[in-house]
Amino acid sequence: xxxxxxxxxxxxxxxxxxxxxxxxxxxxxxxxxxxxxxxxxxxxxxxxxxxxxxxxxxxxxxxxxxxxxxxxxxxxxxxxxxxxxxxxxxxxxxxxxxxxxxxxxxxxxxxxxxxxxxxxxxxxxxxxxxxxxxxxxxxxxxxxxxxxxxxxxxxxxxxxxxxxxxxxxxxxxxxxxxxxxxxxxxxxxxxxxxxxxxxxxxxxxxxxxxxxxxxxxxxxxxxxxxxxxxxxxx
Amino acid sequence: xxxxxxxxxxxxxxxxxxxxxxxxxxxxxxxxxxxxxxxxxxxxxxxxxxxxxxxxxxxxxxxxxxxxxxxxxxxxxxxxxxxxxxxxxxxxxxxxxxxxxxxxxxxxxxxxxxxxxxxxxxxxxxxxxxxxxxxxxxxxxxxxxxxxxxxxxxxxxxxxxxxxxxxxxxxxxxxxxxxxxxxxxxxxxxxxxxxxxxxxxxxxxxxxxxxxxxxxxxxxxxxxxxxxxxxxxx
Numbered sequence: 001x002x003x004x005x006x007x008x009x010x011x012x013x014x015x016x017x018x019x020x021x022x023x024x025x026x027x028x029x030x031x032x033x034x035x036x037x038x039x040x041x042x043x044x045x046x047x048x049x050x051x052x053x054x055x056x057x058x059x060x061x062x063x064x065x066x067x068x069x070x071x072x073x074x075x076x077x078x079x080x081x082x083x084x085x086x087x088x089x090x091x092x093x094x095x096x097x098x099x100x101x102x103x104x105x106x107x108x109x110x111x112x113x114x115x116x117x118x119x120x121x122x123x124x125x126x127x128x129x130x131x132x133x134x135x136x137x138x139x140x141x142x143x144x145x146x147x148x149x150x151x152x153x154x155x156x157x158x159x160x161x162x163x164x165x166x167x168x169x170x171x172x173x174x175x176x177x178x179x180x181x182x183x184x185x186x187x188x189x190x191x192x193x194x195x196x197x198x199x200x201x202x203x204x205x206x207x208x209x210x211x212x213x214x215x216x217x218x219x220x221x222x223x224x225x226x227x228x229x230x231x232x233x234x
Numbered sequence: 235x236x237x238x239x240x241x242x243x244x245x246x247x248x249x250x251x252x253x254x255x256x257x258x259x260x261x262x263x264x265x266x267x268x269x270x271x272x273x274x275x276x277x278x279x280x281x282x283x284x285x286x287x288x289x290x291x292x293x294x295x296x297x298x299x300x301x302x303x304x305x306x307x308x309x310x311x312x313x314x315x316x317x318x319x320x321x322x323x324x325x326x327x328x329x330x331x332x333x334x335x336x337x338x339x340x341x342x343x344x345x346x347x348x349x350x351x352x353x354x355x356x357x358x359x360x361x362x363x364x365x366x367x368x369x370x371x372x373x374x375x376x377x378x379x380x381x382x383x384x385x386x387x388x389x390x391x392x393x394x395x396x397x398x399x400x401x402x403x404x405x406x407x408x409x410x411x412x413x414x415x416x417x418x419x420x421x422x423x424x425x426x427x428x429x430x431x432x433x434x435x436x437x438x439x440x441x442x443x444x445x446x447x448x449x450x451x452x453x454x455x456x457x458x459x460x461x462x463x464x465x466x467x468x
Contacts, residue, residue, distance in 0.1 A: 039315060042308045042309075042311070042312055046311060066308065067304075070301075070304050074276045074300065075276075077276070077280060078276055081273060081280075
């Protein structure tokens with residue numbers, strides 16, 4: 001089939017995150033005494049985006065490592081090699097996901113053309129986050145300010161205010177479903193009704209690889225322990 | 235001390251090479267039936283430079299892997315962070331070294347300013363190369379054609395025609411020495427007599443880390459088995 005006419009939905013996880021490499025104390029390792037970021041190791045990113053609230057908030061919303069940026073770019077290059085035409089990108093509001101989306105688009109040479117839609121409903125199952133509150137994600141304006149290619153007109157299908165900490169498995173599945181008010185709904189509708197061919201890219205978390213693909217292909221949901229076991233293998 | 239006034243000689247080894255990852259048969263893995271290069275794995279580079287002789291010659295002069303390019307760029311970024319001012323770059327004629335030099339310069343944001351001097355005398359101890367002949371290195375013209383930042387006016391202090399296969403340890407040390415007609419001589423002279431401050435970067439091989447640093451700091455040479463043991467640890 002002509003690659004340009006191919007249609008599909010790609011669901012991917014973010015790249016390597018700094019705390020995965022440097023542990024929970026990563027932020028302490030790369031802040032000076034007066035609270036300025038410096039690159040304490042080459043696998044830390046060269047800079048952090050500016051944020052209005054405190055630097056401390058990065059602890060609950062860590063960026064990609066330098067290697068994670070490299071991985072994301074390579075994935076974009078691989079998609080370009082395969083002539084995959086990405087027409088639309090949805091990302092979790094987590095910084096690591098927005099960054100992954102950005103660098104995949106750079107690898108695809110589409111960062112000037114395709115804007116990232118930040119969809120709060122794509123965030124990780126909050127029960128699995130170490131933080132007991134929903135992180136203060138960078139706002140769409142802050143992300144755009146930091147040169148991320150963001151669709152500032154997209155407001156999200158599942159509102160950020162509806163994300164609750166330690167949500168139940170059922171609540172998580174419901175916002176991952178294809179139903180109305182869910183995170184997957186707009187991409188599914190786009191896929192089903194858009195006359196434009198191309199691929200919709202969804203950048204989420206380990207759990208997204210299961211929770212966002214099952215409803216899309218009509219598979220029944222599994223119980224939460226099977227789900228956890230499956231995601232652990234990601 | 236003011237970083238811009240610092241003077242020194244940095245000797246480094248090339249980054250990860252494709253055959254280190256994919257083995258001796260790497261070239262077979264990424265050539266189509268009609269002999270065209272394709273990126274069979276994301277850790278292969280996105281393209282190979284054009285060469286007038288056969289593609290087969292890359293087997294004896296392998297390029298960097300994609301990860302090797304990433305490593306080299308990171309080293310350049312680290313030098314930039316440390317405000318190291320590189321004023322002059324010498325590279326072994328091996329493609330992996332020229333590529334390392336190029337990506338270090340890119341990380342340093344100096345690729346438009348500083349040109350790479352290809353010095354045949356910086357090549358690996360030929361006894362340690364698997365090939366029983368001296369590889370057909372890409373010419374300076376071919377490297378420039380492939381967009382490497384090359385000083386095409388530099389002709390080399392140790393001529394390529396003087397490189398012999400399976401050379402003795404003494405011959406190798408002699409071309410690595412600080413004496414006249416050696417590979418290190420021009421950089422040493424530059425270092426000693428130049429009024430311009432800054433750092434001279436030498437990109438070579440595992441063995442270079444010993445053979446080019448010992449004479450520069452006045453250490454006596456060791457016997458060949460001590461030398462081999464030391465380089466094995468690199």
